[in-house]
Amino acid sequence: MAIKNSEEEPNVCEERTYNALYNAHGQALWNFAYYKCGNSDDASDLVQEAFVKLWNNCGKVSFAKARSFLYTVTNNSFLNAVAHKKVVLNYRNMQSSGVDKQSPEFLLEEKEYGKKLNAALNTLTEAQRTAFLMNRIDGKKYKQIAEELEISVKAVEKRISQALVSLKKNLEGFNK
Amino acid sequence: MNKQELLHKWMNDELTGAEQSALREDPEMRAMMEIAAQTRSMEAPEFPKDAVWKNIQQLNKPTKVRTLQPLKYMVRIAAVFAIVAFSYVFWQGLDTDINTAVAEKTEITLPDQSQVALNADSFLTYNEQDWKDARTLHLDGEAYFKVAKGSAFVVETDLGDVTVLGTQFNVFARENLLKVSCFEGVVSVSLDQEVITLKAGEALELETGSAVKNLTTSLSTPRWLQDESSFNNAPLAEVLNELEHYYNIQLEVSDIDLQKRFTGSFTHQDLDIALQSICNPLQMTYSVLDQNKVVLNEAK
Incomplete structure (x- = not known):
């Protein structure tokens, strides 16, 4: 008798599977994009682009690899957009140096402290903020974050430690 | 375990209540928590x-449609190729193949009224459309040609090409043996290395790997046209090979030397007579078994 050791993998090219991938990962991917760029519209664009790319490559991407494909594409698109934006920012900074940096707004109940925490989060580097908020807001374990960012767990630990140290410094005096 | 590691464990919800309380003792850790x-x-x-x-x-949506297009495109290309191929066949005409079975002989008239007698178990190919431009045909087997006067007439064989202008000649081209006999006019045989010209009454024989033998013939037409095969000091193997082209038989030889020489002829009409004409001079006996099996033996 033939032994079937694994169930057949769903095909990403199938509309049903593709839709299921969107339902499973769309929200977390959008958050991930938002932590990076701090803008809802840009986050939506990045998610859109990632899913369209997945559809166009559905024959080459296995179901098991689909999630990491989505995160990789989002990250790459973000880096491309940022590399472009940096030039614009540098140019603006030369004219007026007091301009706000990109500022993600997060919803927080306690207003005063929330504002301060928001501001502190904005001073983090993109890498620190993304790893930290994936853990805090999305409740992802380090291992999963490491997979999605394609870095080691040690690197995730380092980024989150740095984030905490930096936040603590920025919020000094506010904590009881 | 240091405090940083404990903090990371706490971030992953892997710390017990007691461990958490311990960690909170450290003011720096508590602030971060x-x-x-x-x-x-x-x-x-x-x-x-x-x-x-x-x-x-x-x-x-649009990309989905686009992924189908290469197929449509390929179908179109395939259709164009099919049309081109068909028109080529119609324009050129297909090659005419003539095939004779064992013991079957046939006569053909080519488009220029040249005559071909095709011997048994032979294969002839030519293109009717191209005939007025190039009188070229390919032969695997044996045939006798009576060529109408005109441009060059070429018989291609695996061992060499036989070219004539207008004449009567016989070409034998089987496996690794080529024999050309000229009965009228002039025949030119181009081999790999050389070109040999045969006049009426001359013949040549070439076996792969050995030198060309120049022979003569006193006949006016090849023997096989009179339903006879004739040999002059030919090895027995060649004679028996030839016999198998005229009779639907399977020969079995046990203790016989196939290099034995045979001079003589056999008829294509009667197997018994043919076998006698081969066996008697060489002191052999034969017996015909059913299913067309013939066994040859040395005479005791």
């Missing part, structure tokens, strides 16, 4: 799930 806990109650803005999905589907 406060911040982390506060961040825990934050939310990202709402994800416009349906709107984004709509956009994705919009963007995916």
Whole structure:
């Protein structure tokens, strides 16, 4: 008798599977994009682009690899957009140096402290903020974050430690 | 375990209540835990799930159609190729193949009224459309040609080409043996290395790997046209090979030397007479078994 050791993998090219991938990962991917760029519209664009790319490559991407494909594409698109934006920012900074940096707004109940925490989060580097908020807001374990960012767990630990140290410094005096 | 590691464990919800309390003793750790806990109650803005999905589907539609197009395109290309191939066949005409079975002989008239007698178990190919431009045919087997006067007439064989202008000649081209006999006019035989000209009454024989033998013939037409095969000091193997082209038999030889020489002829009409004409001079006996099996033996 033939032994079937694994169930057949769903095909990403199938509309049903593709839709299921969107339902499973769309929200977390959008958050991930938002932590990076701090803008809802840009986050939506990045998610859109990632899913369209997945559809166009559905024959080459296995179901098991689909999630990491989505995160990789989002990250790459973000880096491309940022590399472009940096030039614009540098140019603006030369004219007026007091301009706000990109500022993600997060919803927080306690207003005063929330504002301060928001501001502190904005001073983090993109890498620190993304790893930290994936853990805090999305409740992802380090291992999963490491997979999605394609870095080691040690690197995730380092980024989150740095984030905490930096936040603590920025919020000094506010904590009881 | 140092405190940093414990902090990371706590961030992953892997710390027991007691361990947590211990960690909180450290003021620096407690401050970080406060911040982390506060961040825990934050939310990202709402994800416009349906709107984004709509956009994705919009963007995916045209690309889906596009993935089908290469196939359509290929069908079109294939159709063009098919039309070209068909018109080529109609324009050029297909090659005419003539095939004779064992013991079957046939006569053909070529488009220029040249005559070909095709011997048994032979294969002849020529192109009727091209005939007025090039009188070329390919032969595997044996045939006798009576060529009408005109441009060069070429018989291609595996061992060499036989070219004539207008004449009567015989070509034998089987396996690794080529024999050309000229009965009238002039025949030119181009081999790999040389070109040999045969006049009426001359013949040549070439076996792969050995030198060309020049022979003469006193006949006016080849023997096989009179339903006879004749040999002059030929090895027995060649004679028996030839016999198998005229009779549907399987020969079995046990203790016989196939290099034995045979001079003489055999008829294509009667197997018994043919076998006698071969066996008697060489002191052999034969017996015909059923299923067309013939066994040859040395005479005791």
